[in-house]
Amino acid sequence: xxxxxxxxxxxxxxxxxxxxxxxxxxxxxxxxxxxxxxxxxxxxxxxxxxxxxxxxxxxxxxxxxxxxxxxxxxxxxxxxxxxxxxxxxxxxxxxxxxxxxxxxxxxxxxxxxxxxxxxxxxxxxxxxxxxxxxxxxxxxxxxxxxxxxxx
Amino acid sequence: xxxxxxxxxxxxxxxxxxxxxxxxxxxxxxxxxxxxxxxxxxxxxxxxxxxxxxxxxxxxxxxxxxxxxxxxxxxxxxxxxxxxxxxxxxxxxxxxxxxxxxxxxxxxxxxxxxxxxxxxxxxxx
Numbered sequence: 143x144x145x146x147x148x149x150x151x152x153x154x155x156x157x158x159x160x161x162x163x164x165x166x167x168x169x170x171x172x173x174x175x176x177x178x179x180x181x182x183x184x185x186x187x188x189x190x191x192x193x194x195x196x197x198x199x200x201x202x203x204x205x206x207x208x209x210x211x212x213x214x215x216x217x218x219x220x221x222x223x224x225x226x227x228x229x230x231x232x233x234x235x236x237x238x239x240x241x242x243x244x245x246x247x248x249x250x251x252x253x254x255x256x257x258x259x260x261x262x263x264x265x266x267x268x269x270x271x272x273x274x275x276x277x278x279x280x281x282x283x284x285x286x287x288x289x290x291x292x293x
Numbered sequence: 294x295x296x297x298x299x300x301x302x303x304x305x306x307x308x309x310x311x312x313x314x315x316x317x318x319x320x321x322x323x324x325x326x327x328x329x330x331x332x333x334x335x336x337x338x339x340x341x342x343x344x345x346x347x348x349x350x351x352x353x354x355x356x357x358x359x360x361x362x363x364x365x366x367x368x369x370x371x372x373x374x375x376x377x378x379x380x381x382x383x384x385x386x387x388x389x390x391x392x393x394x395x396x397x398x399x400x401x402x403x404x405x406x407x408x409x410x411x412x413x414x415x416x417x418x
Contacts, residue, residue, distance in 0.1 A: 164368040167360060203352060207314055207345075215315035216386040216394045220401055223379045226372050233368045248411030252376060255404025262397030 145213060149221050152205050157228035159198030161236060166191030168237075220259035227253040296365055300374055303358040306351050307378040312385045313348030319390075320344065370412075377409050 166189050186192055209218055230249045233239040241249075321338045339345055362371050380402050386392040 160368060160372065163360065164363050167364045199356070207318060210315045211318040211321065214386065214392050215311060215390060216383045216392045216398055219311060219379050219382045219386070220398070220405065223376055223405065226376055229368060229372050237368065239367050245412050248408045250408070251411060252405050252408030255401040255406075255408060257401070258404065259398045259401030262395055262401065 145209070148205055148209050149218065152202050152209065152222050153225040153228060155198050155202035155205070156222065157225040157232060159195045159202060160225075160229050161232040162191050162195035162198060164233070164237060166195055217259070220256050223256045224253060224260075227256075296362065299358055299362050299365075300371070303355060303362065303375055304378045304381065306358060307355045307375070308381045308385060310348050310351035310355055311378070311382045312389060313344050313351060315386065316390060317342045317344035317348055374409060374412065376405060380406055380409075 167186075206218070206222065227249055230241060230246070234241050317339075321335070321342055359371070359375075383394060383398065383402050387394045
């Protein structure tokens with residue numbers, strides 16, 4: 143349950159961060175953002191939308207990194223791809239971006255794929271594997287331990 | 294043309310970051326989420342892992358490339374295409390990190406690929 147909450151939190155923070163980022167850099171060419179004579183990138187740093195985006199994305203990234211210590215990359219990575227659906231919804235509703243029906247269908251199929259991967263992960267949680275450092279196990283990469291309940 | 298080059302670079306750098314961080318975190322060992330008692334010891338182990346530093350460097354590169362791309366194109370165009378990094382990361386997890394990837398995960402991965410192609414075709418037209 144905790145894992146699912148962390149995954150949902152990562153999705154929400156990342157999607158919100160990306161939307162803030164897009165709003166912040168809209169109409170700005172990043173490579174020529176600073177006027178001549180000023181400190182490079184200063185105008186970008188002083189943009190509150192960008193600051194908020196960086197904060198949200200940093201927290202999302204820290205949570206993601208932490209989650210990788212007890213979840214498979216092949217589970218966590220597709221699961222967090224659900225953020226793309228949220229991003230499409232945010233981009234359409236908040237940023238006013240036009241999204242064609244085909245792009246909606248593509249995004250929906252991506253979401254369906256992510257859902258299948260997520261459900262496959264849920265089913266195998268009974269035999270959830272925990273990874274411990276190589277020095278503590280016999281496997282040259284990681285040693286696998288099984289447990290019955292999920293934290 | 295620049296957009297596509299930057300997108301490919303974004304996918305490659307993102308995948309490398311994912312694999313490096315995942316490998317580094319699993320080398321460091323298991324830690325339950327949000328548990329403060331072992332946080333300091335766990336943190337010091339993380340800081341000493343060079344793979345994680347390299348992974349974070351690549352993550353920074355991903356962020357900069359994303360920033361650059363967002364100034365050129367719509368968010369709803371970039372993010373679905375960048376999601377191909379999910380598929381490549383799973384391949385990396387299977388063959389480099391030796392994770393067990395079952396049939397459902399591969400099916401989900403295939404669907405993600407189809408979704409990406411649909412979004413790309415629509416964007417090209």
